[in-house]
Amino acid sequence: MGSDQIEKRIELKAPVSRVWRALTDYREFGEWFRVKLEGPFVPGQVAIGKITWPGYEHLTWRATVQAMEPQHLFSFTWHPYSVDPAIDYSTETPTLVEFRLEEIPQGTLLTLTESGFDKIPEHRRNEAFLRNDGGWTQQMKNIETHVSETS
């Protein structure tokens, strides 16, 4: 995993079908993600809603749905952490968020990745950075540790 990609894994004590619904039903997604969406997720279309997080209710949430492979993969592109009204995020290349579901004895293993922070997804580059620059190695490792925490 490069440090220009976020990856998280979490075990959920619920069947894959339950997790799939929580991810892709726009009302359920909105409850835990804290956004009030205007309508269902449709691949290729922009999902729009109002953020319901206290203090951020004035902000609009936007994401373009990419893949919806039932019980397996849900993905969208968006501009992460776009909460500063002074910044025009539309000029920045969006990142890709992917939720992957896998059945395990305990329920569901959910893997979340967010990639494309550099526009060109090539994850080798940060491994190269770790090799080449001793001064930053520890801090980059700290990120990886932080990023790979599971819950």
Place this chain on the structure above:
Amino acid sequence: MSQKRRSSTAARRFAHAPVFAALGDETRLALLARLSEGRRCSISQLTHGSKLTRQAITKHLRVLERAGIVHAVREGRESLFEFDSVPIEEVKDYLNRISAQWDQALSRLKSFVEARP
């Protein structure tokens, strides 16, 4: 070189992609490793011992300069390049914030699906 290129880090636009992209090349990483030792270097010094031409090194330095990771400082007749850690600190900070948000969101998702079968 130009005055614009020497503008202060405080004035820099908040843009992360150029920083990530600038770090995505072995030659530039090697240049950064050298410059991050703290000593300013000229293009000649940076070209010395490299298989690349002066023109190629210059091109890579410009990419780093546009991302704000190095700055050119005029000293006499030549330009010296120095390392600036701020943009890299900023992108690390940015990833940490996004990462923390995902931790919170996934934790809410976990409670949600486990409490409501």
